[in-house]
Every structure is written in structure tokens, then in C-alpha cells.
Amino acid sequence: MRYELYYWPGIPGRGEFVRLALEEAGADYVDVGNDDAAGGVAAVQALLDAADVQRPPFAPPFLKAGNVVVAQVANILQFLGPRLKLVARDPAAALWTQQLQLTIADAVAEAHDVHHPVGLGEYYEHQKPEARRRAKEFRGERMPKFLGYFERVLAANPKGPKYLVGARLSYADLSLFQLIAGLRHAFPAAMRRLEPGLPHCRALAVHVSERPNVAAYLASDRCLPFGEEGIFRHYPELDD
Amino acid sequence: MRYELYYWPGIPGRGEFVRLALEEAGADYVDVGNDDAAGGVAAVQALLDAADVQRPPFAPPFLKAGNVVVAQVANILQFLGPRLKLVARDPAAALWTQQLQLTIADAVAEAHDVHHPVGLGEYYEHQKPEARRRAKEFRGERMPKFLGYFERVLAANPKGPKYLVGARLSYADLSLFQLIAGLRHAFPAAMRRLEPGLPHCRALAVHVSERPNVAAYLASDRCLPFGEEGIFRHYPELDD
Structure with a gap:
């Protein structure tokens, strides 16, 4: 199965949550928006x-898989989960995984806002x-609440x-x-303040980045850097 | 199975999306936050x-069903869907139903913001x-986009x-x-402007309200009115 990911070009954005799953699993996919031969942003x-x-x-983002078109990041990941072996088979564990994903999505939306x-x-x-x-409340209340x-x-x-x-x-x-990578990019000082209290989150960020497929992806030119567009933006005046 | 819905008392809020599913299906449930005998807000x-x-x-909101505790409205509804016969059995149709639910959730979050x-x-x-x-953009751009x-x-x-x-x-x-009921409460003038272009949405609002179990619920004192708290609030200065 060749998956087609449709997302705006040039930014990691919400597409990145899907890309990371496809890359970790070594799936065959085309990143349509960033691939002019596949149609690019016009497609x-x-x-x-x-x-x-x-x-x-x-x-x-949305994903084409054969005849299926799926949208909404959490729903795309729910669809891909069993196919890429990125979710437990037990239905209660799958439901819980999706619940966490939706909470991550809420944090991402607030980081954007x-x-x-x-x-x-x-x-x-x-x-x-x-x-x-808004940033003051986000750094002071919401980031500690979500990450905690x-x-x-x-x-x-x-x-x-x-x-x-x-x-x-x-x-x-x-x-x-x-999410952690995005918050570190956007709010480096706030994250320096918070991270001592988040040892398990910090360890997760390390071991995920070291997985062979993720590491290869992060070092490749398929992986787009954070910038002044998209969800996670570093404006020093919005940080601690 | 007796379901336990946990949500803040006194407002429809996000709990209402779960209540409507339980009520339509005639499910046995207790609305813990609004039921002091069941523990109320302390529980x-x-x-x-x-x-x-x-x-x-x-x-x-979160829902207790036996040993399972599920949170996130869309995830609760995904869990309840097959149990209450409120989703198709076909996996592609179920995925699509959930995708629509997540888009409704996005609209609800923006209405709150x-x-x-x-x-x-x-x-x-x-x-x-x-x-x-923010209201000006919501009424002018976002409401027409979501409802359209x-x-x-x-x-x-x-x-x-x-x-x-x-x-x-x-x-x-x-x-x-x-969602339509909430937007009509919060932005009655904007909805009067938009609704002529939304005949199918209008018809849905009517036929859902006339389903026997929904109609009985809406007429009961279990159904809490919209007010000056919660997601959908009517501030005349934010309307057209």
C-alpha cells in the first residue's frame, strides 16, 4: 500500500504527526504537498x-489509502495505527491511545492559538x-498542566x-x-524552566529521537525545520 | 450496563454531546455531576x-462503563457508538463518522474561544x-466555513x-x-443570516429534535438550558 499524505508544503505543521508515524513504520508514502512530481500544493x-x-x-492533513480518504490527525493515526503496528490490539488500550492523542491535539491547538x-x-x-x-497564560498555566x-x-x-x-x-x-519538540522550539526558556519536573517526558523525547527510522528521518531533507510559519513559532517576546 | 457520565454540573457544555447519545438510545445512565446522590461535583x-x-x-467529560474510564467527547462517542447503535458497522463509515465528530469538536472549541x-x-x-x-472573524469566516x-x-x-x-x-x-442549537443561542442574528443557505442543516436540527427520545429529553428537567456559563454564551455585543 502506497499512502498519499496531503498537507501544506514547507512546514512540519499538523502533517508532521502523520509523517512521524509513516517514517517510524518505514511505510511507502508520498508527501504530495512537498512533491511537485506528485502534484504539489495544487493537488x-x-x-x-x-x-x-x-x-x-x-x-x-488528509491521507489517501487506496479508495479511502481520511482527515483529522487523530483519526488518520487511528486508521494507520493497526496497519503500521503503532497501536496495541487490545481495544481498551487502543481507546486509551486515541484519548491521549486527542489530548495532544488539544495542546497543539492551544500552542497555535x-x-x-x-x-x-x-x-x-x-x-x-x-x-x-495569551502566551503568559499558556506558559504559566496550560503548558505545565498539559505536560504535567x-x-x-x-x-x-x-x-x-x-x-x-x-x-x-x-x-x-x-x-x-x-509536541515536546515544538514547545522547545517555540518556548525554549519556558521549557528550560519546566523540564526538570518532567523526567519521563524528557526521556521519551530522547529515546523516540534515537529510534533508527526516526533518527534517519530527522537527519533527512524530508524533515522540515520549524520556522516562522505553522503551529510552533519562536517569537522571543512570547517566551518566559 | 449503567453508564456514569462525569461532567461539571449546571451547564450543558461538552457533556451535552454525550448526554444526547445516551438519551437518544434510552441508555441507563447517571449524570454524576448533576446528581448529588451519586456524588455530585465532588465525585x-x-x-x-x-x-x-x-x-x-x-x-x-468522562464516562465510566464498568472498569473502563473514557475521556474526550469524540472518543466517548466512538466508544458508545456501537454499544448504543449510533454508528454504522462498516469500518470506513465509522471512521468517517468519527472524522465528522472531530470537525464538530473543532467548531465547538472555536465557539468557546x-x-x-x-x-x-x-x-x-x-x-x-x-x-x-475574534467574534467578528468567527461569524464572518469560521461559522460559514464550518456550517457550509x-x-x-x-x-x-x-x-x-x-x-x-x-x-x-x-x-x-x-x-x-x-452545535446548531448552541450557535443559535450564542449568535442568533448571525444564524438568521446564514441559515437560508443551510437547508439540510436546518432540516437535521428539526428531525433530530423530533425523535421521541430526544424530544422527551429536551422537555425534561434533565436537559439544562444554555446560559452565561459554558461553551455557547449569548453576549449581544458578539453577535451580528
Whole structure:
């Protein structure tokens, strides 16, 4: 099965949560938005605009797998999980993995809203004072709450604190790795303050980055750096 | 099976999406937060704070079903779907139902952020100018985009525009009903402007409200009215 990932080009963004799963599993996939030979951004937009799609996505990312088109990061990962062996077979464990993924998605959405609190479609430059106010609460209240929660989940795993669920890597671990990487990029000073209290999260970020397929991906030019676009943006005035 | 719903008392909030599914199915459940005999809000807080929960929820609502504790609205509904016969058996249709649910969840989160754009933990009164700015974009761009999307999904259903998925009611229909009800409460003027272009959404809101179990629930004192707390709030200055 050759998977087709549709996402905006040039940024890791929400597409990265899907890319990490595909890369870790060594899946055959094409990153359509970043691959002009596959159609590039025009192909992403065309599928979004197509009038004849029976189950149209609301927004990228979405994944094509044969006849299936799946959207929403958590839903894409839920679909890929069993196929890429990135989720437990036990239904209760799979449900719990998805629950964690949805909580990661909430944290990601809030990290984005920090720099776009009053106008999703407006420039950051037009909402800087508002962003500063939102960032203060995010760093002071929300980041500790979300990260402290994942730390607690890791600590409470009866199989040990290495993974979020059971004794094997799941897509939620890959996504938590990406959330931590994004927060380190966007809020390095706040993370320096918080990380001493998050030993299990820190260990997870290390061991995920060292998995052979993930490490090879991170070193490749398929892996796009964080920048001044997308979800995780480093504006020094929004950090501690 | 007696289900236990854990949610903050006194508001429909995110708990309502779960209540509607339980009520439509005629399920045996207790609304713990609103039921002092069942423990009330103290029981909700106790389960959130419990140190010995192996799979702790991040936030309400969560559902107890025997030994299972499930959180995140979309995940709760995914769990309940097959049990309450509120989702198709076909895996592709179930995936699509969940995708729609997650898009409804995104719309709900944005509707909430309108009145709390710069401080989730602060009072609305301390962020009124910012809320007005965010509301303008929400009414002008986001509401038409989300509702237009669901209208398009209904129109594209090969089984006809009555339901979002196939020829039977799913939990996503119940949630879309609740989203429309919430937006009508919060933004009545904006909805009067938009609804002429949303005939399928309007029809869905009617036929869901007329289902015997839903109608009985809406008329009961179990169904809490929208108010000045929770997700959908009517502040006239934020409407058209």
C-alpha cells in the first residue's frame, strides 16, 4: 500500500504527526504537498475543492489509502495505527491511545492559538499584544498542566514510564515527541524552566529521537525545520 | 450496563454531546455531576484528582462503563457508538463518522474561544474588546466555513441529505444538532443570516429534535438550558 499524505508544503505543521508515524513504520508514502512530481500544493487544494468527493475533508492533513480518504490527525493515526503496528490490539488500550492523542491535539491547538488569539486569518504582527497576554497564560498555566498530565500518565503506566501505553511504542508517543519538540522550539526558556519536573517526558523525547527510522528521518531533507510559519513559532517576546 | 457520565454540573457544555447519545438510545445512565446522590461535583473532582487511576482523564467529560474510564467527547462517542447503535458497522463509515465528530469538536472549541480569546482562565469581562474582534472573524469566516462544510457533507451523502452518514442516525448527527442549537443561542442574528443557505442543516436540527427520545429529553428537567456559563454564551455585543 502506497499512502498519499496531503498537507501544506514547507512546514512540519499538523502533517508532521502523520509523517512521524509513516517514517517510524518505514511505510511507502508520498508527501504530495512537498512533491511537485506528485502534484504539489495544487493537488492538495484540488482535493479540498473537488465537488465530487463523497467524504470531503474539512482541512489538511488528509491521507489517501487506496479508495479511502481520511482527515483529522487523530483519526488518520487511528486508521494507520493497526496497519503500521503503532497501536496495541487490545481495544481498551487502543481507546486509551486515541484519548491521549486527542489530548495532544488539544495542546497543539492551544500552542497555535497563542500567536493567533484574536484572528486565525490575520497576521501575527496585527495581534502582538493579545498574543503576549495569551502566551503568559499558556506558559504559566496550560503548558505545565498539559505536560504535567503526560508526565503523570507515563509515571502511572504499569509497564513502566518509557511509553504512554503498555510496553511498546504507539503513535501517541511519536506525537508527544513532536509536541515536546515544538514547545522547545517555540518556548525554549519556558521549557528550560519546566523540564526538570518532567523526567519521563524528557526521556521519551530522547529515546523516540534515537529510534533508527526516526533518527534517519530527522537527519533527512524530508524533515522540515520549524520556522516562522505553522503551529510552533519562536517569537522571543512570547517566551518566559 | 449503567453508564456514569462525569461532567461539571449546571451547564450543558461538552457533556451535552454525550448526554444526547445516551438519551437518544434510552441508555441507563447517571449524570454524576448533576446528581448529588451519586456524588455530585465532588465525585467529578475526586476522579480527576485520584492518584491511583491508571488511565486518568485530562478533563471532563468522562464516562465510566464498568472498569473502563473514557475521556474526550469524540472518543466517548466512538466508544458508545456501537454499544448504543449510533454508528454504522462498516469500518470506513465509522471512521468517517468519527472524522465528522472531530470537525464538530473543532467548531465547538472555536465557539468557546470567541468569548475567551486571550485568557481561558480569566473572566469574559476582562477580554471584551479582544472577544469582539475574534467574534467578528468567527461569524464572518469560521461559522460559514464550518456550517457550509456540514451542509456540503449532507448534500453529498449518497443515501440522501437527512443524515451525515448513510441512511441512519449516528452520534455525529446528534452532535451537529447540538452545535446548531448552541450557535443559535450564542449568535442568533448571525444564524438568521446564514441559515437560508443551510437547508439540510436546518432540516437535521428539526428531525433530530423530533425523535421521541430526544424530544422527551429536551422537555425534561434533565436537559439544562444554555446560559452565561459554558461553551455557547449569548453576549449581544458578539453577535451580528
